[in-house]
Amino acid sequence: MAKRVILIEDDLDLQRIYSSKIESAGYQVLLALEAAQGWNLASSSKPNLILLDIMLPGEMNGFDFLKKLKEDQSLKNIPVIVLTNLDTEKDEALKVGAIDYIIKANTDLNEIVAKVKKYAR
DSSP: OOOOOEEEEHHHHHHHHHHHHHHHHTTTEEEEESSHHHHHHHHHHOOHHHEEESSSSOOOHHHHHHHHHOOOTTTSOOOOEEEEEEEEGHHHHHHHHOOOOEEEGOOOHHHHHHHHHHHOO
16 A cells, blocks of 8 residues: 655645655655644654645745644654755754754755655555
């Protein structure tokens, strides 16, 4: 069975591009447009990895999601790679519990797939 990756990204174009590339590498990708939707997917599907945008619509941003995930005993060991446009957010993301980060503007799709392969458990 393919490893599951949740992609929480509110940009539909990026969601389509990232998910297509990750799926072509053999992973099942579950999509969420906001953190609450991603939380429901994480709780129900226990993914092997989460790709998490920081700037998200709704009541919870990416940092809120990550903090909540790391406090949940059944979900805290799921590795999270933060997706961001701001280099300034990487230190906070790592401090809160992300295992890595991707700066969207500076990253090509092959690097994203390489990180998924590296961290998906």
